[in-house]
Amino acid sequence: MKQSQLFTRTKKEAPSDEVAKNAQLLIRAGFIHKEMAGVYAYMPLGLRVLENIKKIVREEMNAVGGQELMMTTLQPKEIWEKTDRWDDAKVDNWFKTKLANGAELGVGLTHEEPIVDAVSNYLNSYKDMPFAVYQIQNKFRNEKRAKSGLLRGREFLMKDMYTFCRDQAQHEQEYEKIVAAYYKVYDRLGLGDITYRTYADGGIFTPRFSDEFQTLSEVGEDTIYVDEKKRVAINEEILTDENLEKLDLKRDELVQKKGVEVGNTFHLESKYTNALDLYYSDENGEKQSIVMGCYGIGVSRLMGVVAELFADDKGLVWPENIAPFAVHLLNLGENEEAEKIYAELKSKGIEVLLDDREVSAGEKFADSDLIGIPWRIVVSKKSLAAGGIEVKKRSENESKIMTVEALLQMLNK
């Protein structure tokens, strides 16, 4: 697309009430707009990144057999009372609202109960399992404090998956298959090397540990202890000698780090299905409890993590897999040539942002660094005289003059 058409503009300053680096940069570069603390709207550049992350998550969830659906935000209180998760004294971060007739409704903060309720229309027999369903949807949580930008939102985009299995053995298989898919997601986002499967508290209804996926970052809210050799970690909250022994970890082999939780997976046992009266019939026609798992990935949080971690002092630095555009083409006064190259790159299926604005070269360079598109291509009198276009990776300092053909080859197009 042409930058002159893009309705957003970069800004020199972020709003003074915005303290998180990820949000400061994303606001200045025109990716997001702050509606209120913890609530951000996605402008076109930001939505493109978010959609790219969704695509990766969706592909990996589909690859392990996940069936995508879309639950509702408005929630009837009755199903949440059955699991004792309606009362504000029990769950303290509900947003609630009311129907015109006065009936109380919840504004969806998670979806175990409605998923079980929906599934109960279809699930009867042991033959119906295992299966996994998921959605990528806005969640709403009434956080007391929200000052970490996209890292802790009151309204945020989440992928939540739920598995239904006939017994623990079947559940174990599904669970590990999904954990493997999580690794693939983080790898594709460029976070694989610094994201650790981290043992954490399993919650009140299972003696087992849950797994968190923690990306190392100084701005993380969690303290974790990493075993670099085993590539696992343990959350400080459960760091006891007893747990270390259970997990076969040694205290002196662990290094303390800060982490951002970018995903989690839980063993739910039969807590929700039993409470909502969903059972299945086994081979002998006998009623049995279902074993459930749930699996979250913070999609908008991942956008914040990538923004925060990869940025340098000039601005954002997007990995190629999720960048809003592949190429930022800066036209420095060579309109005809720039338009030709723009058309050629687009014809090869490359996503290009053409900076065709009537502003100074310095402003174009500064904006390009702030926006952080992986490849910067400059077309200028100088570059043409030197034999082509000037190509620079956002993450590197050196630029090179090359022909458009050589660029296409380098981008595998």
Added chain:
Amino acid sequence: MKQSQLFTRTKKEAPSDEVAKNAQLLIRAGFIHKEMAGVYAYMPLGLRVLENIKKIVREEMNAVGGQELMMTTLQPKEIWEKTDRWDDAKVDNWFKTKLANGAELGVGLTHEEPIVDAVSNYLNSYKDMPFAVYQIQNKFRNEKRAKSGLLRGREFLMKDMYTFCRDQAQHEQEYEKIVAAYYKVYDRLGLGDITYRTYADGGIFTPRFSDEFQTLSEVGEDTIYVDEKKRVAINEEILTDENLEKLDLKRDELVQKKGVEVGNTFHLESKYTNALDLYYSDENGEKQSIVMGCYGIGVSRLMGVVAELFADDKGLVWPENIAPFAVHLLNLGENEEAEKIYAELKSKGIEVLLDDREVSAGEKFADSDLIGIPWRIVVSKKSLAAGGIEVKKRSENESKIMTVEALLQMLNK
């Protein structure tokens, strides 16, 4: 996908409290799940249809230069007070909620105010216009009654677009460009012939008419008067001699019909931009008012309209453009051959639902009619003996035996 893996099942009966035909059929066929009146979750088959409709709408909005973004559901009351649309006495279908600190929030029912607020970060000069932004997003409206299935929801998916122009002339051009895009959307959904641009009340802040797009249907809530020759209509609400004269319509050339409003376009003048203190500087540096338009399409409502209108007494009948799958392949006991054909069709990029369940042929036929995939392909001993597969369109009665090659040719693959 294989139907044995699909976690939803068809049902003989819809819930007894569901009176709308569209919802009855969509629930029975496993496309949607009723959370409460006017609030439906989308199961995998339903989500596929919804995504196909979104894709068509998105393509046509992009084709007229629309820039996609995503606003938030949670809304601070301050910006709505500026336009006097916060008070329940003025706007009677808000869902409202509260932050933990007691501050009131709205649950987004439309987005003029937040869009203007976001745009005010970027829009300064006459050079910045015209532009159009849009989103495809859940809206929440606290309807007193909701008994028309997907035709009138409390939570529903909507495309809403907003244009910003420097003057009426520029606005006029943008407006008609978007109206033309609307016709394309309805054409691609198979509703073009029965959808009329319909003059309607423009609202309190413009003397002009707005345009509704009304699809003829007996279940429509609106009464409209159609001029078949001119291919336009007028809403009963504004049917006066004075208006007929303004619109150059003659009472005796109009036919009374029932319609479902599947879209609308409004002239907003400068009501919202002025109220939110957004102006622009013209060539002389003088402050001027902005002319805005807004443009809605009910995405989930369209799914309901198509379901309702095209269904026959056996079930749903999806147009090829938005069907959940292109082909429903029924395996009647010829596993090896069916798997081979399934693989071949998929390799050609055809979306296939393979009915590989161990149920009777009669059940497979009935379910296929209920689900309504455009092409039904039967592989049976009989079809193979006759030289191939039995091919039938859902919308026709006759079936034909043909080879897989002939089918591929017919589907242009």
